[in-house]
Amino acid sequence: MTLSIGLSVNPADPDWLELAQEAERAGVSSLWVPEFWAYDAFTPLAAIAARTRRARLVTGIAQLGARTPAMLAMSAMSMQNISEGRFVLGIGTSGPQVMEGWHGVGFSRPVRRTRETIEIIRAITAGERLAYAGEVYKLPLPGGQGAAIRSRAAACFVPIYIAALGPANLALTGELADGWIGNSFFPESSQVFLGPIGVAAQQAGRSLSDLDLAVAVSVEFTDDILAAGRRHAAGYAFTFGAMGTRKDNFYNNAFARQGFGDDVAEVQRLWAEGDREAAAARVPVEIGLGTNLIGPPEVVRERLRAYRDCGVTTLRVNPIGSGLRECIAGLEVLLGLVNEVNGRAGAERDDLTRPQEPAAEA
Numbered sequence: 001m002t003l004s005i006g007l008s009v010n011p012a013d014p015d016w017l018e019l020a021q022e023a024e025r026a027g028v029s030s031l032w033v034p035e036f037w038a039y040d041a042f043t044p045l046a047a048i049a050a051r052t053r054r055a056r057l058v059t060g061i062a063q064l065g066a067r068t069p070a071m072l073a074m075s076a077m078s079m080q081n082i083s084e085g086r087f088v089l090g091i092g093t094s095g096p097q098v099m100e101g102w103h104g105v106g107f108s109r110p111v112r113r114t115r116e117t118i119e120i121i122r123a124i125t126a127g128e129r130l131a132y133a134g135e136v137y138k139l140p141l142p143g144g145q146g147a148a149i150r151s152r153a154a155a156c157f158v159p160i161y162i163a164a165l166g167p168a169n170l171a172l173t174g175e176l177a178d179g180w181i182g183n184s185f186f187p188e189s190s191q192v193f194l195g196p197i198g199v200a201a202q203q204a205g206r207s208l209s210d211l212d213l214a215v216a217v218s219v220e221f222t223d224d225i226l227a228a229g230r231r232h233a234a235g236y237a238f239t240f241g242a243m244g245t246r247k248d249n250f251y252n253n254a255f256a257r258q259g260f261g262d263d264v265a266e267v268q269r270l271w272a273e274g275d276r277e278a279a280a281a282r283v284p285v286e287i288g289l290g291t292n293l294i295g296p297p298e299v300v301r302e303r304l305r306a307y308r309d310c311g312v313t314t315l316r317v318n319p320i321g322s323g324l325r326e327c328i329a330g331l332e333v334l335l336g337l338v339n340e341v342n343g344r345a346g347a348e349r350d351d352l353t354r355p356q357e358p359a360a361e362a
Contacts, residue, residue, distance in 0.1 A: 002342045003308040005335055006030035006214065006316040008060065011044040015324045020048045022328045024055045027335045032060035032090070032316050037102050042075045049083040057083050060316065061092035061163045061181060064113055065105040069120035069137060070130065076158045077125060077151070085156075090181050091117065092163030095244060111168045112136055118160055118176050127155030161214065165254040167196050174200030179212035181316075184254040186290045187303075190310035192257045214314035215307065219293040219334055221300065221320070226285065228295075233288030234280035240264045241271020241279055260287065293317075293334075301337045308341055 007023045009016050009031055020031050031048055035041035041059035049057055057079065062072060072089070079087040093099075093110035100107050116134040124130055131148040132139045140146030161179035164170045173180045174197035182193055198208040222228045239251050252264040263284050270279035293300045293315075307315060320330025 001209075001308060001311070001313070003304060003312065003338055004029040004314050005331070005338055006032055006056075006058065006314050007331065008032045008034060008216070008316055008318050009044070009048065010034060011039045013319070016044070017047060017051060019319065019324055019327060020055075021051050022324065023331055024052045026328055026331050028055055028331065030056040030058050030088070030314065030316070032058045034060050035062055036094075037098060042079060045079060045087070046082060049079065049086070054086075056086050056088050058088040058161070059090045061090045061094075063094040063098065063103070064091055064110075064117055065093070065099050065107070066103050069117040070124060070139075072117065073121040073124035073151070073158075074153070076121065077153045077156055080156045080158055081153070088159045088161060088179070089121070090161040090163065090179075092181065093169075095250065097244070109136060111166075111172055114162060114169065115172055115176065118162075121158065121160065124151050125156055125158050127151065159212075161212065164197075165193075165250045170196035171200040173197050174202075174208070174211070175204045177211065179214055179314075181214050181216075183216040184251050184258075184291065185215045185312075186258055187306040187310040187312070188290070189258040190312075192254075194311055208311060212314055213312050214316055215312050216316045216318075217292050218318045219300070219320045219330065220295075221297065221330060221333065222294065223296055225289070225295045225299065229285045229289035229292075231288070232292050232294065233283040233285050236283045236287055237267055237271060237276065237280040240267040240283070241276075246272060255287070260284065263287075297333060297337060300334070301341060304337055304341045 005028050007028045009020050011033065023031065031052065033041045033044045041062050045057045045059065076087060076089045091114070093114060096107035099105045113136050116136050120130070120132055120137060123132065127150065129148045129150040130139055140148055159178040161181050162169065162173040162177040163181035164173045165184060170193055180197055185193060194208060194213065197211065201208050201210060218232060220228045240249065243249060243251055246268065249268065252268060255264045267279050267282045270282055293303050317334065319327040320334065321327040
């Protein structure tokens with residue numbers, strides 16, 4: 001089993017296009033563009049596609065509900081065409097704050113919406129005529145004047161990754177997806193996430209090794225591990241306090257399943273009361289250290305090994321450093337450590353981070 005590195009590229013940052021080019025030259029296997037409530041994910045990836053040649057290009061993530069499934073399929077097929085087959089469609093439901101507050105779309109039945117969206121996209125990209133009778137989507141619209149249409153674009157394979165934290169969505173990932181987009185992840189409690197994915201994959205007639213398992217991390221090379229861990233932990237206060245409601249926060253639930261339930265509940269309480277400084281201080285430093293790569297190279301190397309050994313195949317990292325040159329220098333150090341870890345692991349299987357189109361059944 002081998003580990004690969006992807007880089008998150010934010011078009012709001014200076015030199016983002018040059019960063020993407022230099023990161024590919026340095027050896028990253030994938031380039032990811034986020035989508036929240038700033039820039040969309042597809043347009044920057046199209047620009048990156050024109051300036052790169054090898055790295056996979058991943059939406060991290062395209063928000064379900066912001067586009068119809070057919071529009072997602074059209075954008076994905078466009079990207080697959082202009083990138084010459086390097087595109088991966090990363091999707092996720094986001095949350096009610098974004099979907100209802102920003103897009104004006106009701107947030108309901110997220111797991112069912114994800115399943116139906118994937119089924120519709122796969123029908124379109126396979127060149128099938130689109131007729132779909134789901135619980136969320138019905139195409140053509142019943143009682144209307146629409147017709148079942150076939151895409152005029154050439155059929156193509158589009159790998160689909162799901163951003164999932166909850167058990168039901170993790171199971172859906174194992175059943176249907178080509179990859180998992182994860183966060184809030186400790187290698188030591190990996191089975192909280194990989195267990196449901198693996199069980200569902202087996203039930204669907206495949207295995208966990210059929211998926212690219214991608215986890216987001218920040219990287220900081222430093223000798224002052226405790227201070228860096230404290231800074232990264234403090235950053236979670238916004239996640240625990242603002243990304244969701246007191247009743248339901250996907251991230252808090254994920255950390256609670258890994259043993260931090262009382263901690264995140266207290267951080268959320270402090271945040272809701274307006275004491276942001278106390279909320280930041282209350283996040284356990286173990287969260288900052290355990291979900292990121294922090295320390296001198298020898299410490300980071302051992303954490304890389306922990307990710308690899310638990311089954312993670314891709315680490316999606318944030319830029320390392322305050323400027324372009326510093327970011328690339330940090331990436332080169334990280335990639336060197338990954339090569340060391342993979343070299344010790346041996347070449348046990350082909351690269352799982354580049355999903356291939358399944359062979360046609362006989």
